[in-house]
Amino acid sequence: MTQTVARPGAGAHQAPLPLDVEAIRADFPILSRTVRDGKRLVYLDSGATSQKPRSVLDAERWFYENVNAAPHRGAHQLAEEATGAYEEARSTIARFIGARTDEVVFTRNSTESINLVAYALSNAATAKEPGFRRYAVGQGDEIVVTEMEHHANLVPWQQLCERTGATLRWLGLTDDGRLDLSDLATVVNERTKLVAVTQQSNILGTINPLGDIVARAREVGALILVDGAQSVPHQPVDVTELGADFLVFSGHKMLGPTGVGVLWGRYDVLDALPPFLTGGSMIEVVRMEGSSFMPPPQRFEAGVPMTAQVIGLGAAVEYLQRLGMDNVLAHEEALTAYALDRLAEIPGVTVIGPPDTVARGGAISFTVEGIHPHDVGQVLDDEGIAVRVGHHCAWPVVRRYGVPATTRATFYVHTGYDDVDALADGIRKAQQFFGVVPSEATEEA
Amino acid sequence: MQLESMYQEIILDHYRNPHGRGLREPFEAEVHHVNPTCGDEVTLRVHLEGDTIADVSYEGMGCSISQASVSAMYDLVIGKSVPQALETGDHFMTLMQAKGDASVAEKLEDELEDAVAFAGVSKYPARIKCALMSWMALKDASARALSVTDPVGGPKA
Numbered sequence: 001m002t003q004t005v006a007r008p009g010a011g012a013h014q015a016p017l018p019l020d021v022e023a024i025r026a027d028f029p030i031l032s033r034t035v036r037d038g039k040r041l042v043y044l045d046s047g048a049t050s051q052k053p054r055s056v057l058d059a060e061r062w063f064y065e066n067v068n069a070a071p072h073r074g075a076h077q078l079a080e081e082a083t084g085a086y087e088e089a090r091s092t093i094a095r096f097i098g099a100r101t102d103e104v105v106f107t108r109n110s111t112e113s114i115n116l117v118a119y120a121l122s123n124a125a126t127a128k129e130p131g132f133r134r135y136a137v138g139q140g141d142e143i144v145v146t147e148m149e150h151h152a153n154l155v156p157w158q159q160l161c162e163r164t165g166a167t168l169r170w171l172g173l174t175d176d177g178r179l180d181l182s183d184l185a186t187v188v189n190e191r192t193k194l195v196a197v198t199q200q201s202n203i204l205g206t207i208n209p210l211g212d213i214v215a216r217a218r219e220v221g222a223l224i225l226v227d228g229a230q231s232v233p234h235q236p237v238d239v240t241e242l243g244a245d246f247l248v249f250s251g252h253k254m255l256g257p258t259g260v261g262v263l264w265g266r267y268d269v270l271d272a273l274p275p276f277l278t279g280g281s282m283i284e285v286v287r288m289e290g291s292s293f294m295p296p297p298q299r300f301e302a303g304v305p306m307t308a309q310v311i312g313l314g315a316a317v318e319y320l321q322r323l324g325m326d327n328v329l330a331h332e333e334a335l336t337a338y339a340l341d342r343l344a345e346i347p348g349v350t351v352i353g354p355p356d357t358v359a360r361g362g363a364i365s366f367t368v369e370g371i372h373p374h375d376v377g378q379v380l381d382d383e384g385i386a387v388r389v390g391h392h393c394a395w396p397v398v399r400r401y402g403v404p405a406t407t408r409a410t411f412y413v414h415t416g417y418d419d420v421d422a423l424a425d426g427i428r429k430a431q432q433f434f435g436v437v438p439s440e441a442t443e444e445a
Numbered sequence: 446m447q448l449e450s451m452y453q454e455i456i457l458d459h460y461r462n463p464h465g466r467g468l469r470e471p472f473e474a475e476v477h478h479v480n481p482t483c484g485d486e487v488t489l490r491v492h493l494e495g496d497t498i499a500d501v502s503y504e505g506m507g508c509s510i511s512q513a514s515v516s517a518m519y520d521l522v523i524g525k526s527v528p529q530a531l532e533t534g535d536h537f538m539t540l541m542q543a544k545g546d547a548s549v550a551e552k553l554e555d556e557l558e559d560a561v562a563f564a565g566v567s568k569y570p571a572r573i574k575c576a577l578m579s580w581m582a583l584k585d586a587s588a589r590a591l592s593v594t595d596p597v598g599g600p601k602a
Contacts, residue, residue, distance in 0.1 A: 389483065
């Protein structure tokens with residue numbers, strides 16, 4: 001199928017991007033492979049999982065080839081070196097978010113980090129030690145989330161409420177993809193025990209005004225958990241500025257390996273929480289009658305940890321620091337502005353989420369009139385373009401906007417204008433393939 | 446260009462002009478199936494006369510593959526006994542597991558009629574579930590319909 005599509009906007013915004021895309025692409029081995037019969041891989045699915053630069057892969061290989069041992073056990077040289085490398089990565093990652101090293105807990109991913117907090121809050125009600133009962137959640141208490149949360153920051157709270165008899169409440173959304181804070185003062189009230197909110201929506205791209213929410217939570221004495229799975233990889237995040245009690249994020253979405261995530265918590269809060277998973281490493285003294293536990297972060301790291309992955313995540317953080325998170329943010333802002341313009345040129349394409357770049361990240365969800373998102377994704381895939389289709393683990397959001405699903409493109413440090421052009425051309429191709437090329441006249445304003 | 450191998454013209458025809466769409470009375474069983482990875486949904490009713498499928502009526506939303514599949518299934522199963530329809534479903538499952546092997550499609554051409562056009566879908570593991578959703582719903586609904594109807598005909602008193 002040949003294609004002669006006018007591209008009136010192409011080139012209009014092509015000011016140099018803040019990051020050197022060609023140099024960065026050379027760092028990612030996977031970007032040199034082809035897909036679907038020799039096509040260049042246009043990877044626009046970093047929001048699901050990011051690709052890994054060579055330095056991350058090398059760090060993991062270095063660990064297994066030179067150091068491999070279980071950290072925090074044993075007194076042999078490898079064990080010492082493994083412990084050193086593991087803890088050094090913890091320091092690197094802590095500095096990256098402006099945190100104290102002993103406030104960084106390693107988990108499997110953001111999902112596990114959130115479950116850790118949710119289970120700690122219900123375990124608190126039955127904790128033997130009075131010091132662990134401070135944040136107990138029970139009947140009459142309320143947990144607040146928002147309608148734009150990823151299932152990972154919704155379902156664990158629904159389950160916590162089911163276990164404890166607490167009530168789940170939520171902040172709704174406006175038509176343009178922002179949090180509706182008009183009832184913040186009533187939804188977050190003196191019964192609220194915890195507010196869980198995403199910093200950047202994985203489906204809408206919205207960057208939330210956390211300041212207002214944090215201030216209200218403080219007023220009523222509620223804890224605040226920020227889901228940073230989509231923010232920490234894409235913008236500078238400093239926990240001292242955030243003002244929250246918890247921040248969670250996943251290594252695999254920020255150039256790091258799968259199988260490692262982070263729970264950051266204010267030390268005094270972590271210290272007052274009972275453990276979630278129990279076993280080796282997290283204990284102080286074990287007797288047949290019962291056990292006592294280590295202080296944070298060890299209290300929350302039961303079992304031999306994912307050492308190579310933690311070291312890989314340390315390397316990913318160093319890679320991002322070399323690029324500079326301000327540059328990463330500016331890079332994605334430029335791409336987002338360009339992509340929103342390019343998509344707006346295509347009749348029948350509707351972006352679900354903020355229509356401009358104000359307080360907006362680079363997750364762009366859209367629908368194409370007359371073509372189901374799955375079918376859009378299939379045509380894009382045929383062109384070598386990897387996007388996500390479906391409800392993006394945020395089913396209430398697609399329901400809120402009255403669409404069955406969306407197609408989502410997400411950007412990262414190796415994304416260039418050429419990737420966005422490929423996306424726009426691919427969408428037009430899907431319209432031609434399915435015979436739905438709306439006329440400019442019917443385009444929605 | 447591999448798109449045409451999946452989106453055969455027959456599939457696109459069923460998608461644009463679905464056969465038997467809409468929910469109708471009477472029916473003995475109604476089921477609602479979803480594909481949790483993508484949110485596709487189908488509500489499907491089965492009306493039996495004895496053990497013969499007299500009507501299958503449905504509403505759904507989803508991609509072209511899932512919508513065309515339920516339309517092609519409608520053509521295949523009306524007038525068949527439940528065991529015959531389920532056997533056809535088994536053939537369709539075999540086709541979906543063929544990983545694009547053309548010889549499998551050839552052998553099943555008589556049994557599957559239009560539905561043999563879905564052979565190209567079997568090359569795309571992520572889309573097989575889209576094609577199978579309606580058949581799963583039919584299996585479920587017919588089992589329920591049989592359990593509430595008298596085998597010699599008509600609903601149980």
